[in-house]
Amino acid sequence: MNILRDEGLAGQGRQKIEWARAYMPALARLREVFLREKPLEGTVIATSVHLEAKTANLALLLKDAGAEVFATGCNPLSTQDDVAAGLASYGVAVTATHGCDPAEYTRQLSAALSCSPHLVLDDGGDFAELLHGQCSEYAARVVGATEETTTGVSRLRARMAAGALRYPVYAVNDADMKHLFDNRYGTGESVWAAIMATSNVLLAGKTAVVAGYGWCGRGVAMRAAGLGMKVIVTEIDAVKAIEAVMDGHTVMTMDEAAACGDFFVTVTGVRDVIAPRHFHKMKDGAILANAGHFDVEIDVAALRSGSTRCFEQRANILGFEQPDGRVLNLIAEGRLCNIAAGNGHPAEIMDMSFAVQALALTDMLKVGPSLNPGVYNVPREIDIKVSAYKLAALGVGIDKLTEAQEAYRHHF
Numbered sequence: 464m465n466i467l468r469d470e471g472l473a474g475q476g477r478q479k480i481e482w483a484r485a486y487m488p489a490l491a492r493l494r495e496v497f498l499r500e501k502p503l504e505g506t507v508i509a510t511s512v513h514l515e516a517k518t519a520n521l522a523l524l525l526k527d528a529g530a531e532v533f534a535t536g537c538n539p540l541s542t543q544d545d546v547a548a549g550l551a552s553y554g555v556a557v558t559a560t561h562g563c564d565p566a567e568y569t570r571q572l573s574a575a576l577s578c579s580p581h582l583v584l585d586d587g588g589d590f591a592e593l594l595h596g597q598c599s600e601y602a603a604r605v606v607g608a609t610e611e612t613t614t615g616v617s618r619l620r621a622r623m624a625a626g627a628l629r630y631p632v633y634a635v636n637d638a639d640m641k642h643l644f645d646n647r648y649g650t651g652e653s654v655w656a657a658i659m660a661t662s663n664v665l666l667a668g669k670t671a672v673v674a675g676y677g678w679c680g681r682g683v684a685m686r687a688a689g690l691g692m693k694v695i696v697t698e699i700d701a702v703k704a705i706e707a708v709m710d711g712h713t714v715m716t717m718d719e720a721a722a723c724g725d726f727f728v729t730v731t732g733v734r735d736v737i738a739p740r741h742f743h744k745m746k747d748g749a750i751l752a753n754a755g756h757f758d759v760e761i762d763v764a765a766l767r768s769g770s771t772r773c774f775e776q777r778a779n780i781l782g783f784e785q786p787d788g789r790v791l792n793l794i795a796e797g798r799l800c801n802i803a804a805g806n807g808h809p810a811e812i813m814d815m816s817f818a819v820q821a822l823a824l825t826d827m828l829k830v831g832p833s834l835n836p837g838v839y840n841v842p843r844e845i846d847i848k849v850s851a852y853k854l855a856a857l858g859v860g861i862d863k864l865t866e867a868q869e870a871y872r873h874h875f
């Protein structure tokens with residue numbers, strides 16, 4: 464049974480799904496193959512991913528491959544109710560509503576898992592949490608899973624180290640065709656698109672503080688520089704800090720950067736990166752946004768309790784008045800801003816990530832029964848196949864090694 468905000472939004476949702484589909488050529492190529500070969504015939508799949516137009520296209524692709532698909536979100540603020548209704552109208556079971564409270568969110572994820580899936584697609588690890596806890600009865604039939612994001616993979620590795628993981632999982636995030644493009648170019652572009660659309664303030668000449676210079680942070684910093692901003696990076700890893708310096712950014716501690724930033728973006732996967740001692744130093748009007756998976760990177764509870772007033776400035780921006788009169792502005796309540804206050808990554812980016820997902824799931828169906836529980840790299844052939852689809856779609860040719868060159872590479 465579906466859990467939707469409003470079935471009547473289906474038409475609008477279908478329009479969004481079809482718009483995204485036109486920019487997803489790798490999925491189109493896979494659809495041709497999957498419709499012919501039906502590699503997921505008879506398979507039940509539960510998906511927990513940000514429920515918007517690109518994800519809907521992935522769910523429909525899995526359906527075209529023969530699977531019965533049960534889709535839910537992975538963050539209450541990123542679910543788009545019209546897309547959820549549109550996806551349901553195509554015959555996918557959907558249990559997701561925008562902005563639901565934590566108890567309802569858990570109910571919706573549990574409802575999706577009650578299909579007793581063979582395969583599970585997770586984004587952030589909330590399905591895994593349930594399958595190892597209050598929904599453990601549904602874990603028995605799980606052949607394997609895929610995990611979309613950095614934070615989810617870290618959680619799974621921690622669970623594996625504790626000997627408590629029940630099934631094998633492909634770390635889709637770690638595939639080259641995922642993190643090199645999705646985390647860097649997708650997050651880089653969509654974070655600033657969301658901040659611009661939400662705030663409507665000028666970026667050029669301002670100072671952006673980017674916390675974390677991993678795959679996402681590199682993209683966020685690169686695009687900030689491209690938009691004419693001065694970029695300060697904060698890091699805890701010496702190598703990444705040096706990389707940021709050599710990329711032309713200023714590196715300092717958050718204690719120093721707090722007073723300098725007009726915009727702050729956290730992308731670390733770690734909690735309390737911006738804490739009360741930083742709020743005390745920030746400029747009046749500073750805009751704070753998180754792009755890490757969970758809403759823990761900015762200490763929102765402390766921001767709230769240390770403020771004299773909290774009020775809605777604009778849609779998706781809360782103002783927090785400080786005892787000295789300064790106002791700090793928080794986008795999307797500290798949840799990942801590009802999805803909760805924007806449209807997420809561009810469709811061309813998710814085309815690659817979701818092509819990896821679809822191939823990883825079909826592969827997991829075959830190999831899962833013979834794998835021990837654990838976190839596995841996506842087979843290299845999947846990266847190669849998706850990159851070939853993408854190159855073909857871009858109309859880009861690349862050179863091939865000659866036999867002599869091949870032999871030369873292997874000589875010693």
Ligand SMILES: NC(=O)c1ccc[n+]([C@@H]2O[C@H](COP(=O)([O-])OP(=O)(O)OC[C@H]3O[C@@H](n4cnc5c(N)ncnc54)[C@H](O)[C@@H]3O)[C@@H](O)[C@H]2O)c1
Pocket residue numbers: 612613614615642645646650674675676677678679680697698699700703730731732733736754755756757799800801802808
């Ligand atoms: N918003 C999105 O659309 C989106 C997309 C992909 C990933 N993510 C999420 O973004 C987060 C980062 O992902 P990633 O792939 O860049 O991870 P990553 O591991 O490549 O990078 C994280 C970086 O943060 C640094 N870091 C850790 N603690 C820090 C601290 N206290 N201060 C400053 N730097 C610190 C680490 O040293 C590392 O360089 C994860 O939560 C991931 O799930 C979000």
